[in-house]
Amino acid sequence: MSQxxxxxxxxxxxxxxxxxxxxxxxxxxxxxxxxxxxPLVESSDADNSAHYESLGERLNLALVDxxxxxxxxxxxxxxxxxxxxxxxx
Numbered sequence: 257m258s259q260x261x262x263x264x265x266x267x268x269x270x271x272x273x274x275x276x277x278x279x280x281x282x283x284x285x286x287x288x289x290x291x292x293x294x295p296l297v298e299s300s301d302a303d304n305s306a307h308y309e310s311l312g313e314r315l316n317l318a319l320v321d322x323x324x325x326x327x328x329x330x331x332x333x334x335x336x337x338x339x340x341x342x343x344x345x
Contacts, residue, residue: 262308262339263297265332270297272332279325285318286329308345312337 270293278286292311296304315333323330 259343262336262343265336265339266293266296269293269332269336272329276326276329282322282325285321289314289318305345308340308343312340312345315340 270290273286273290273293276286292307292314296307296311315337319330319333319337322333
């Protein structure tokens with residue numbers, strides 16, 4: 257698994273977050289994830305490894321809250337988590 261796969265997965269997650277229609281219950285979670293992922297997508301050439309660990313932790317927590325109401329978004333989050341694990345995070 258390469259960094260480019262992770263960058264691609266983050267881009268997909270960013271798109272899913274932008275297209276999602278969060279419920280009142282999930283709005284804050286979706287907004288927070290958008291804020292965390294936006295700089296990573298914009299600076300994909302930079303070394304963002306320091307941010308990936310905290311992102312992984314936040315994605316795991318968000319997955320619990322989003323799984324029922326947003327299955328497609330949850331699947332994309334799982335892909336990012338798999339790609340983070342594949343690069344050793």
